[in-house]
Amino acid sequence: MSESLIHPRYPPEINARIARLEALTRLETTVVNLPGADVRLAVIHPASIDDLLDTVAHDPEFNLPYWAEIWPSGIALADAILKDPALVRGKPVLELGCGLGITAAAATMVGAHLVATDYSPYSLLLTELTCLLAHQPPPQVRQINWRAADADLLQRSGERWPVVLAADVIYEARDIEPVLAVLGRIVAPNGLVWLAEPGREHASTALNLARARGWQIESTTHTGPWPGGPDGVVHLHKMIKAPAGD
C-alpha cells in the first residue's frame, strides 16, 4: 500500500481532490521547473500510466491515459506564457487538452480568465489540483471530445475566443481535421492559437493545412531541460487566424 499524499498542511479543497484521485490510482509529486521564468510547480500526478490502462479499456474512443503524464510541450508552453504574460493576461483563454494542468497553472498565475478542457475528467481534477498547489484559484473546467465537439460547449456566451492554448494535442492522424475544425469555429478573427508540439509528424501536417487555410504562423523552439526525459526540442507556434474564414 503506497503512502497517501493527503497532508494536514493542505487546505481541504486540495486534500479532497487528492482523495478522489487516490481512489483511482497511486499518486506521486514531481517538482517541475519553468526555467525561463524561474518558477517551480509541485505537480501531483499518477505514479504510472500503466496502472491506468484498465480504467480506459472500455473507452469508445480508445484514448490512452496520456493526460496522466508530464509532457515537455506543456512545460514549454507554461514557460513561454510566464515569459510573455501580456498575450493572455486579463483575456478569456481556452485550453484544449489540459492534461495535468501545468500550462493552465501558468496561465492562471499571470491572470488569464481560463477555461481548461480535456476528454478525461481526471485530467480536469488534476488541473484544478495543480492550480491550487500553485496558489491559484482553479480555472473553469469542461469535459469535451474535440472529435465530436459541440460548438456551443466551446463558445463563450456565443462569442469566439481571442486566445486558445494547446500543448501536444495533435499526435494522432485522426485528430488533425477535428482539431483544425474546432479552431476554425471557436477562435475569433485575428485570434491567437498558441500550439506547442515536440516535432510530431501529424502536428506538422496540421500546421501546413492551417497555413493553406490562411492562418499566419510564427514558430520558435524551446530546448528544456525536461524532468526525467530526453532533452528534446519543443516547437512553439503562434498561429494567428485570418480576419475572415477558418
Ligand SMILES: C[S@@+](CC[C@H](N)C(=O)[O-])C[C@H]1O[C@@H](n2cnc3c(N)ncnc32)[C@H](O)[C@@H]1O
Ligand atoms: C499528450 S497529452 C498533453 C497534455 C498537456 N497539454 C501537456 O502538454 O502536458 C494530450 C491531452 O489531450 C487530451 N485529449 C486527447 N484526445 C482528446 C479529445 N478527443 N478531446 C479532448 N481532449 C483530448 C488527453 O486526455 C490529454 O490530456
